Amino acid sequence: MLRSRFAEREKSLIVRCTPNTYLRKQLRTRRQSLTVDLVLHHSRIVTSLLMELLTAVENEYVACYLAQDNEIDLSEFIVLLLQRRTRVCVPVVQGNEMFFANYLTTTSMTSNRWGIVEPTNPQLIDLTEIDVVVAPLVAFSNSGQRLGRGGGYYDRLMKKCEHALYIGVAHSCQQSDDIETDDRDIPLDAIVTELGVQVFQTDKPQLTGLNSAV
Numbered sequence: 001m002l003r004s005r006f007a008e009r010e011k012s013l014i015v016r017c018t019p020n021t022y023l024r025k026q027l028r029t030r031r032q033s034l035t036v037d038l039v040l041h042h043s044r045i046v047t048s049l050l051m052e053l054l055t056a057v058e059n060e061y062v063a064c065y066l067a068q069d070n071e072i073d074l075s076e077f078i079v080l081l082l083q084r085r086t087r088v089c090v091p092v093v094q095g096n097e098m099f100f101a102n103y104l105t106t107t108s109m110t111s112n113r114w115g116i117v118e119p120t121n122p123q124l125i126d127l128t129e130i131d132v133v134v135a136p137l138v139a140f141s142n143s144g145q146r147l148g149r150g151g152g153y154y155d156r157l158m159k160k161c162e163h164a165l166y167i168g169v170a171h172s173c174q175q176s177d178d179i180e181t182d183d184r185d186i187p188l189d190a191i192v193t194e195l196g197v198q199v200f201q202t203d204k205p206q207l208t209g210l211n212s213a214v
Contacts, residue, residue: 020147020180027139027147030173039171042194043073046169047194050077050134054086057165057206061087061125063100063133066109066117070194071136072169079105079204089130091153093115098153127161135188137168139176144200147179156167158186165189165206 034042037160053060062081067073089100093112101122108120135154139147146168148154158166166186167213172193189207190199199207 009030014133019178020150023147023176023178024138024150027176028069030183031138031171034070034171034173038162039070039073040158042171043067044076045194046054046072046192047074047077049078049197050167052168053167053190053192053197054132058131061089061131062165063089063091063128063130064103065134065136066090067136068116072171074134074169077134078103089117089125090115092118092124093153095179098157099129100127100130101125127157127165127207129179130161130164132165132167133158134143134167134169137170139179140168140170140188140191141177141179142175142198143177144189144191145179145181146188147176152184155186163204165204167192 014020059081064074064078064081065071067075070128088103090103092099092101093114093116099122101119101124103119109117110120111117130202133154135146135148137146137148146154158164166189168188168191170193172195175193189204190197
C-alpha cells in the first residue's frame with residue numbers, strides 16, 4: 001500500500017515537471033537577473049515602439065497589465081495612452097477566469113492571491129470592445145508562441161477576444177524555441193522587445209497597417 005502511494009506520487013511529479021515547467025523556471029531566473037536600470041531602459045524602448053505601432057491600428061480600448069517580477073514596465077505607456085484619451089483596462093481574475101476592468105492612474109488597487117495588483121472595485125468591460133491586448137509572458141518563440149505562468153488565463157480569454165490584436169512584450173532574453181504547445185495555446189500576433197518588433201503570420205486585417213509600421 002505504501003509502495004503504491006509513493007508510485008502514484010512519483011507519477012504525479014513526473015506529469016507536472018514538463019519541459020515547459022523547467023523552461024519557465026529558467027527564463028524567470030534569467031529575467032530576474034536583469035538590473036533595475038536595464039529593465040527601465042528596456043521598458044522605455046518598448047513603450048516607444050508600442051506607441052509607434054498603435055498609430056497604425058485602431059486602439060480606442062487597449063488592455064494592458066501591471067508589471068511585476070522584472071517584467072517590461074508599462075506604466076509610462078499607460079500614462080501616454082490615457083493622455084491621448086485612449087481607454088485602458090487591466091486584468092482581473094475571478095475564480096478560474098480572467099476579465100478586464102477599466103483603469104485610471106487614480107484607480108484604487110489591491111493585491112490578489114498571487115500578489116498581483118488589480119482594481120479594488122473592478123468595472124468589468126465587454127471583451128468585444130477591446131482593440132488591442134498587450135500581454136506579459138515568461139517566454140516567446142520566433143514563431144509567435146507564448147509561454148505564460150501556466151494558468152492558461154490569457155489563452156482562455158483570447159478565445160473570447162479573437163478580434164483583438166494580441167501583442168506580447170518581453171525582454172529579448174526571454175526568447176526560446178523550446179516551448180511546447182497544444183491546441184489550447186493562442187499564438188501572438190506580434191512581439192515587442194527592446195530589440196524591435198516582430199510580426200507573425202496572421203489573418204487579422206489590422207496587421208496590414210502594422211506591417212507597414214515596422
